[in-house]
Amino acid sequence: MQPFTTLTGLVVPLDRVNVDTDQIIPKQYLKTIHRTGLKEGLFFDWRKKKDGTPDPEFSLNQPRYQGASILLARDNFGCGSSREHAPWALLDQGFRCIVAPSFADIFYNNCFQNGILPVILHADEVQALFQAVAAQDGYRLTVDLAAQTVTTPDGTVYRFEVDAFRKDCLLRGLDAVGLSLQHEAAITAYEGRRKIEAPWLFQDR
Numbered sequence: 001m002q003p004f005t006t007l008t009g010l011v012v013p014l015d016r017v018n019v020d021t022d023q024i025i026p027k028q029y030l031k032t033i034h035r036t037g038l039k040e041g042l043f044f045d046w047r048k049k050k051d052g053t054p055d056p057e058f059s060l061n062q063p064r065y066q067g068a069s070i071l072l073a074r075d076n077f078g079c080g081s082s083r084e085h086a087p088w089a090l091l092d093q094g095f096r097c098i099v100a101p102s103f104a105d106i107f108y109n110n111c112f113q114n115g116i117l118p119v120i121l122h123a124d125e126v127q128a129l130f131q132a133v134a135a136q137d138g139y140r141l142t143v144d145l146a147a148q149t150v151t152t153p154d155g156t157v158y159r160f161e162v163d164a165f166r167k168d169c170l171l172r173g174l175d176a177v178g179l180s181l182q183h184e185a186a187i188t189a190y191e192g193r194r195k196i197e198a199p200w201l202f203q204d205r
Helices: 085-093 105-113 123-135 163-174 176-181 184-198
Strands: 008-012 070-072 098-101 117-120 140-144 149-152 157-159
Touching: 008 098, 070 085, 070 140, 085 105, 098 123, 098 140, 123 149, 140 176, 149 176
Parallel strands: 008 070, 070 098, 098 117
Antiparallel strands: 008 140, 140 149, 149 157
């Protein structure tokens, strides 16, 4: 997993509350276990009109937001089912950070497991960011995980809280597998010892 330290990136707004994971990545894209190629389905029902052409009114389709790496959202982002394809699709699109007043719990945890930083700010701070993004083309934020800050182009600094363990894992790029592999020597030693203590467990069947 790619570590997250500091990100300065273009911001794209998604001005909708209660965005659920089926809206983030519809069910027809859940057949794959690969984490790439999913950006084609990201917000599919909103990005496309009924005739299949891109909807120019949807923010992610607008030229001013192309290449954005920070998603600005509203309350309860990522609610609904626990599908891990949702953060996979966002990451495949290039998003490394999502800023919102609140997140669904499972989605919030899945973001950390996949290298995305979900930042919780106060509702009035998020509203100020929505207004600033609308007013200025090319609006960028700098997100510093170590300092737990979001800095605007005019120097305004917003602080956010994050669990110390999740923060450390993301700074070092460690998901659940990476954490386990830190103990690889001890695991290998245990397996070797068990083969001697209980050889019948390792016999071919």
